[in-house]
Amino acid sequence: MTDYICFFRTNPTARAQAMGTPEAAQQSMQAWLAWMRDLEQKGNLVHSGQPLDGDGKVVRGRARAVTDGPFVEAKDLVAGYTIIRANDLVHASELVKGCPILEGDGSVEVRAVLQTM
Amino acid sequence: MVAALTRLFGVHNLTLAEDVVQDAFLRAHATWPLSGVPDNPSAWLMATAKNRALDVVRRHRTAKTFAPELQHLLATEWTLTPLVDEAFAAHVVRDEQLRMMFSCCHPKLPEDAQLALILNILCGFGAHEIAQAFLASHAAIEKRITRGKHTLAEAQRLFDLGDAELATRLGTVQHALYLLFNEGYHGTSDERAVRVELCDEARHLTALLCAHPQTATPATFALAALMALHGARLPARRDATGDLSALADQDRTRWDQQLIADGLALLNRSATGLVVSAYHLEAAIAAEHARAATLADTAWERIVLMYDRLMIVAPSPVVALSRAIAIAERDGPERGLVELRALAERERLARYPFFAAAEGELELRGGAVAAARVCFERALALARNDAERRFFERRLAGVPSERP
Numbered sequence: 001m002t003d004y005i006c007f008f009r010t011n012p013t014a015r016a017q018a019m020g021t022p023e024a025a026q027q028s029m030q031a032w033l034a035w036m037r038d039l040e041q042k043g044n045l046v047h048s049g050q051p052l053d054g055d056g057k058v059v060r061g062r063a064r065a066v067t068d069g070p071f072v073e074a075k076d077l078v079a080g081y082t083i084i085r086a087n088d089l090v091h092a093s094e095l096v097k098g099c100p101i102l103e104g105d106g107s108v109e110v111r112a113v114l115q116t117m
Numbered sequence: 118m119v120a121a122l123t124r125l126f127g128v129h130n131l132t133l134a135e136d137v138v139q140d141a142f143l144r145a146h147a148t149w150p151l152s153g154v155p156d157n158p159s160a161w162l163m164a165t166a167k168n169r170a171l172d173v174v175r176r177h178r179t180a181k182t183f184a185p186e187l188q189h190l191l192a193t194e195w196t197l198t199p200l201v202d203e204a205f206a207a208h209v210v211r212d213e214q215l216r217m218m219f220s221c222c223h224p225k226l227p228e229d230a231q232l233a234l235i236l237n238i239l240c241g242f243g244a245h246e247i248a249q250a251f252l253a254s255h256a257a258i259e260k261r262i263t264r265g266k267h268t269l270a271e272a273q274r275l276f277d278l279g280d281a282e283l284a285t286r287l288g289t290v291q292h293a294l295y296l297l298f299n300e301g302y303h304g305t306s307d308e309r310a311v312r313v314e315l316c317d318e319a320r321h322l323t324a325l326l327c328a329h330p331q332t333a334t335p336a337t338f339a340l341a342a343l344m345a346l347h348g349a350r351l352p353a354r355r356d357a358t359g360d361l362s363a364l365a366d367q368d369r370t371r372w373d374q375q376l377i378a379d380g381l382a383l384l385n386r387s388a389t390g391l392v393v394s395a396y397h398l399e400a401a402i403a404a405e406h407a408r409a410a411t412l413a414d415t416a417w418e419r420i421v422l423m424y425d426r427l428m429i430v431a432p433s434p435v436v437a438l439s440r441a442i443a444i445a446e447r448d449g450p451e452r453g454l455v456e457l458r459a460l461a462e463r464e465r466l467a468r469y470p471f472f473a474a475a476e477g478e479l480e481l482r483g484g485a486v487a488a489a490r491v492c493f494e495r496a497l498a499l500a501r502n503d504a505e506r507r508f509f510e511r512r513l514a515g516v517p518s519e520r521p
Contacts, residue, residue, distance in 0.1 A: 029199040036196050040189050048193035080195065 001085050003046050004092040006099075007109040009076035014104030015054065031100035036082075044084050044095055051080035076107060083113065118166050119238055120213035121204045125170060125191065127184040128220065129270040131238070137173060141165040163205055170201050185274065212278070214239060215325055215332065219276035222289040225268050231293045232300070233258055234265040240318045250300060250311050278331050287332055291340050294319050294326075295396070298344050302351070316351065320344045327383075338387035339396035345380030346403035349373040361508040365412050377407045395431035398423050417447040434466045442475055450482040470499035474509060481516060490516050 010018075018028040039045040054077065058067050079101065086092035089112065096108045118141070122134035141162050155161040174183060174191055183191050190196040203209060221234040229251070236242040236250070248258040276286065301315030323341045326332040353371040356362045384400050402423050409415040424440035437460050445453020457476055466472040477492030493516060497509040 026199070026202070029196070033190065033196045033199040033203070036190060036193075045189050048189045048195060051194050082193075082195070 001087060002092075003113040003115070004084050004086055004089070004110050005113055006049075006082050006084060006092075006096055007111070008079045008081065008099065008101045008106060009109065010079045010101055010104055010106035011075050011077060012054070014106055015077070015079065018100075018104050028100060031103070035098050035100055038098065039084060039095065044086060045082070046085045047083040049080060049082035052078060079106070118163065118205075118210075119241075120217040121210050122166065122170055123217065123275065124204050124209075124213050125174070125184055125187065125201065127182065128272060128275050130181070130183065131266055131269060133173065135238075137166055137169045140169055167201050167205055170204075171197065174201075211325060211328065213275075214322075215329055216275045216278060218290055218322060218325070219278070219283075219286050220269055220272065221265070222286055222293050223268055223272060223276075224286070224289070226265055228293065228296065230261050230265040230268075231289070232297055233261045234269070235293060235297065235322070236315075236318070237262050239322065246311060249308055250304065250315055278329070283331060287326075287334065287337075290326070290332075291336060291396070294323050295340060295343075297322075298347070302347055313351065316344070316348055320348060335387045335390040335392065336394040336396050338383050339394055339400050342380045342383035342387055343396055343400035343403055345376045345383055346400060346407050349376035349380060349407060355504075359504075360511065361504050363508075364406070369410070372407065380404065380407065393426070393430070395427060398427045398430065402427075415446070417443055421447055434460070434469065434472075438466060438469070438472055438475060445479050445482075450479040453479045454483065468499055470496045470501065470505060470509065473499060474512060477512070477516075486517060 017024065019025045036045060036048060040048075055069050057069065059065070060067065084092060084095055086095055089110065092110045092112075096110055099108050101108060118138045119131075119134050122137055123131055126134050144165055145158070145162060149155070149158075174197060177183075178192055182188065187200065190200050204213070217239055218235060221238060222231050226234070233247050233251075236247050237244070242250075244255055244259045244262060247253075247262075248255045251258070253261075276282075280286075298316055298319035301312040301317075301319065304312055304315070320341070323337065323344060326337045327341050349372050350364075350367065352373060353367040353369065354362055356366075356368075362368075380400070381404060384397075384404055387397060387400070402420055405416050405420050405423075420443045421440065424436065424443055427436050428440060438457070441453055441456035441460065444456050454476070457472075457479065460466060473492050473496035477489045477496060480486075480492055481489035490513065493509055493513040497506065497513060500506040500509055
């Protein structure tokens with residue numbers, strides 16, 4: 001079994017749609033609960049992670065140039081992360097297919113966490 | 118609400134759950150006089166408790182362990198809010214109350230502690246009210262509750278309705294609710310309000326058992342039936358002056374017909390399966406009384422038969438006494454007296470005032486006025502509260518004076 005970190009990516013429009021009204025937000029959160037509970041019960045949830053705030057700064061290059069939220073018009077904003085445990089990359093991507101972020105046409109990037117033996 | 122919060126916090130944090138509920142009530146107390154009582158006070162309290170629960174989890178989740186089975190889902194903002202919402206959803210709250218009820222009936226706890234815990238955690242009774250209901254000292258009840266909560270916390274998690282132990286523990290839960298109801302119905306407390314509340318709470322909790330597929334057994338329905346049928350007679354158990362009124366003297370028009378109908382329907386639903394529980398028999402006896410328009414119309418023959426069976430299933434001195442009285446009604450006072458005197462467990466009944474009173478009643482009917490007087494005097498001396506005392510005084514005053 002290997003641990004995989006999942007980066008959930010979405011765009012601001014989809015995010016606004018999912019969380020814009022109390023009803024939509026509730027529905028979306030229930031979908032997250034259902035998915036995570038399922039992972040948890042199957043023993044695939046290692047670290048539930050956290051969602052991330054939409055705003056941020058980017059510090060870039062040797063000049064240490066600081067720019068405001070890089071994501072203003074970004075198509076794929078990292079919305080949060082979670083660490084799951086799976087047999088392999090194929091299994092991990094199967095598990096991720098239930099993620100609610102996909103309903104808003106977002107994406108999940110699945111990356112193995114390297115472990116030193 | 119305590120049950121819902123304990124689901125989230127874990128049973129070892131029961132006190133924390135109680136604090137959150139207490140806090141919600143304090144906030145209501147502080148804001149309602151200024152802002153007015155909200156349209157839906159219970160929704161307001163629920164929302165306040167939910168917000169407090171979110172605060173508590175967020176503030177302490179790194180330092181404290183909450184419900185171990187929810188550890189992951191409470192740890193993250195992905196799922197925390199919907200999880201708290203879910204714990205407060207009506208059907209979940211009902212299930213949590215059931216789980217809590219089963220948890221309170223822990224086999225390691227003595228019966229009186231189980232009852233005190235149920236009243237405290239599920240019914241929101243304070244130690245003072247419980248002490249009043251059981252005629253125990255405040256300190257003794259507090260100790261009982263504290264110890265009980267300690268045992269619950271050691272259990273690590275609430276009892277799960279899926280546990281293999283469910284069937285065994287269901288019997289304990291039913292028995293605890295039966296005792297709770299009886300404490301209200303026959304109990305020693307003279308506080309009428311307290312006693313009616315005990316009966317109501319017992320009925321409410323039994324209704325929860327009836328509503329859940331896993332706990333809605335024939336015995337559960339029989340228990341609910343017996344509570345409804347006895348409860349129907351509660352309004353008539355006290356006369357206009359608030360004094361105890363014997364079955365023979367009760368104004369039957371004051372019996373609650375709706376509850377009688379409910380009780381008979383429940384008794385019908387209980388009539389499945391192969392086991393006839395003590396609850397079935399007691400409910401069936403209560404049904405005979407409820408169906409009889411007058412005391413004379415009572416089907417004593419059937420009642421005696423059911424007491425015979427009850428003596429096999431669940432023998433007790435009080436059942437034996439009731440059986441003797443039913444025999445006296447069927448065969449006359451002499452036979453009744455023979456039965457009474459033959460009660461093997463007479464020793465245990467010696468301090469039960471209604472045993473002496475029953476003997477007096479039968480002596481009186483048999484014409485032995487002097488003997489009857491002695492019996493009623495003994496009953497009076499044994500009375501446990503003012504209502505009983507007044508009841509026996511009146512009986513004594515009703516004994517005709519002897520002819521010289």
